[in-house]
Amino acid sequence: GAGVSQTPSNKVTEKGKYVELRCDPISGHTALYWYRQSLGQGPEFLIYFQGTGAADDSGLPNDRFFAVRPEGSVSTLKIQRTERGDSAVYLCASSFTSASMAEQFFGPGTRLTVL
Amino acid sequence: AQSVAQPEDQVNVAEGNPLTVKCTYSVSGNPYLFWYVQYPNRGLQFLLKYITGDNLVKGSYGFEAEFNKSQTSFHLKKPSALVSDSALYFCAVRPTGGGNKLTFGTGTQLKVEL
Numbered sequence: 001g002a003g004v005s006q007t008p009s010n011k012v013t014e015k016g017k018y019v020e021l022r023c024d025p026i027s028g029h030t031a032l033y034w035y036r037q038s039l040g041q042g043p044e045f046l047i048y049f050q051g052t053g054a055a056d057d058s059g060l061p062n063d064r065f066f067a068v069r070p071e072g073s074v075s076t077l078k079i080q081r082t083e084r085g086d087s088a089v090y091l092c093a094s095s096f097t098s099a100s101m102a103e104q105f106f107g108p109g110t111r112l113t114v115l
Numbered sequence: 116a117q118s119v120a121q122p123e124d125q126v127n128v129a130e131g132n133p134l135t136v137k138c139t140y141s142v143s144g145n146p147y148l149f150w151y152v153q154y155p156n157r158g159l160q161f162l163l164k165y166i167t168g169d170n171l172v173k174g175s176y177g178f179e180a181e182f183n184k185s186q187t188s189f190h191l192k193k194p195s196a197l198v199s200d201s202a203l204y205f206c207a208v209r210p211t212g213g214g215n216k217l218t219f220g221t222g223t224q225l226k227v228e229l
Contacts, residue, residue: 042221043205045216093159
């Protein structure tokens, strides 16, 4: 079956611009997660959705970052006034349930480069 | 706060030899532990997880991991390495007591040579 898909695969933008990154989870998965992976590091948690609501956004670095999941499926991560330090690979993951024991399935990521 | 340590940035092993990739964790209460593998330009792929029960967990592609509560470790192992196992491996932890975010280690690059 289809896995988690993310678009675009690469995004190059200029400092100060606004970007949107899209995630399409596995069909039927109720939980959706966003992570950010910097070079040489493991993924770092940003935000978690259960259905349409953000159940935990404690990982969002500041108020320039925002994410939505209006219909409980596709999610969009939005970054305003991008900074060079935002450059990273943004990973999306989904799981069948929100139970802590459930494994998360990751998409290929969006590589964001802020010039 | 939970954390994961992967003390080796890189592990080199000859094909056919056993491999071990080390992981230690810190978490309040009991952990759920996971191993993921990342190939170049691809997403993280789930390998195996420890929930409860038998301390030796078997996963995909012949990998297994041993949970050791007293040493707070969850080392990844494979009896006979393949060149195709060369990749970046991540250990991750979640607390059983709540919270849904995975906390990852910094990763270990495994290189299997002929």
